[in-house]
Amino acid sequence: MQAYRVTTADGIDAIEQVVMDTPTPASDEILVKMKACSLNYRDMLITMGGYVRNDVRPIVPLSDGAGEVVSVGSEVTNFALGDRVIGNFFQAWKKGKIDDEGLNSAMGGSIDGVLAEYFILKADCSVKIPDYLSYAEAATLPCAATTAWHALVSVGELKPNDTVLLLGTGGVSIFGLQIAKALGAKTIITSSSDEKLARAKELGADFTVNYSTHPNWEEEVLKITHGKGVDNVLEVGGAGTFEKSSACVKPNGTLSLIGILTGLESPPISLMTIFNLLRIQGIYVGSTAMLEQLVSTMEAHQIHPEIDKSFPFSKAIDAYHWMAQAKHFGKIVIESEG
Ligand SMILES: NC(=O)c1ccc[n+]([C@@H]2O[C@H](COP(=O)([O-])OP(=O)(O)OC[C@H]3O[C@@H](n4cnc5c(N)ncnc54)[C@H](OP(=O)(O)O)[C@@H]3O)[C@@H](O)[C@H]2O)c1
Incomplete structure (x- = not known):
């Protein structure tokens, strides 16, 4: 599969476009065909090094991805092929207080993220996308929206x-x-x-x-x-x-x-x-339970995320540069072309 990878701390232009093996889901995981992902300020910092926590390299960047389930692990019961899904920012934080395992499970920081044609999610740290949201809209929720929910509502x-x-x-x-x-x-x-x-x-x-x-x-x-x-x-x-x-x-x-x-x-x-x-x-993003509460509240109020601009997968680096200029309002997304 095509993927992007951060291998150095030399900034946005040092992000590499690579061909990687498509990952195989473990028994508790799902394989997702990426349809859209979104950028967060943190993703830009990660390309420069010195990020305070979860700054592993080489890594597939970005925490926020939405896509279609194309393969499920043998023990997965809550997702089926064809489901529309987003993953929680922390892939080992289901609910309650975070622990060390949770803290070390940040997508696109400590474990591979979503800027690839396919990505893996833990089935129990993933959330179905409500019908009223597009893939691009749903891809904006895991980091920024969950953080705002955590700060305003959960605490x-x-x-x-x-x-x-x-x-x-x-x-x-x-x-x-x-x-x-x-x-x-x-x-x-x-x-x-x-x-x-x-x-x-x-x-x-x-x-x-x-x-x-x-x-x-x-x-x-x-x-x-x-x-x-x-x-x-x-x-x-x-x-x-x-x-x-x-x-x-x-x-x-x-x-x-x-x-x-x-x-x-x-x-x-x-x-x-x-x-x-x-x-x-x-506040450090949030648990899967917080993401679920956020999604159901957004659905109840029919809230649509504010998407400033969308870039195709092949122009992902341009999306980073657009964020660096800070001209955007709301979210920047990258969408698959296939
Ligand atoms: N702790 C967590 O879990 C968590 C989660 C998400 C984000 N964050 C952090 O939260 C911050 C925002 O993230 P983001 O993804 O929302 O960033 P973003 O979309 O890149 O936000 C950029 C905007 O921030 C505003 N800004 C910049 N400097 C400012 C200043 N001195 N005073 C007021 N506003 C300023 C500007 O808005 P105007 O153009 O309107 O002036 C700028 O366009 C980042 O530092 C990020 O690392 C932390």
Whole structure:
């Protein structure tokens, strides 16, 4: 089969296109013919080396794939040939708290991912795609959407009328916006682009702040909330945004620590954490149970993921370059040509 492989830490252009043996599923696994996959910021970092965890090389990249089941292991009972399927980001995290085995099962990081004509999934860490979603749409869910669900619902225990702050208009934040709105929360979203903020409004964002024209954007967020602050912030910026994000959270609120868009340094802990009794919750994608809950909620609300642009499999490297430019809104997908 045709596949891509990350073998060095020399960046996007060093990703190789290779011919590999099509894998054979073990008794508890399924073989999936890839129809679509999606990119996450992490996939770009992995090509450069120094990613904090699950940075094995050589590896078939990308965690997020959707496809059709073409072979099933002898013990598999929950999938049949022809089923439409997505795999959980962690292939050994079914439910509850994650353990070491789970942490070492990240697709496209510690085990081979989905940027190939075929990929293997554990049957019990896979989820059927609801009919209303296309393969491309379904391929956006395993990492970014599950992360937003984990932060907002699984640990954030989001309630109607809570206020949620979302930073930027990338994959995690746009799913955060869509989930929060569907569950009745108020949303504030930031962006460097007024055009992207207008699109966020169309998706239901209640308030928008341009963080380029308002470098002290935390003051704008506090104004919007009449000085009270938000219940939960999906903190995808890291060291460069953490202190401002902390200032936006109301007493007893939650700061969901997710991302490192401003760099790999550790964020400084703000003293507001103490004096506003904040909860800082580390989020690392989610369990298969969380992905299942997300998918059924999306189906109930008929939420369609925001796909910015689709690239054919043969132009996968162009998809990485498009992500690196950060012009996208929501998700970037790669679709099979066969
Ligand atoms: N912990 C986890 O499990 C987990 C899971 C998924 C992602 N992540 C992390 O979360 C982050 C976001 O991932 P993603 O895949 O959603 O990324 P993405 O789609 O590449 O998001 C890119 C967007 O982020 C916004 N951005 C960049 N710098 C910003 C800043 N200083 N302040 C506010 N917004 C900024 C920009 O939006 P505008 O153009 O609108 O300004 C940019 O277009 C990454 O660091 C990723 O590694 C972590």
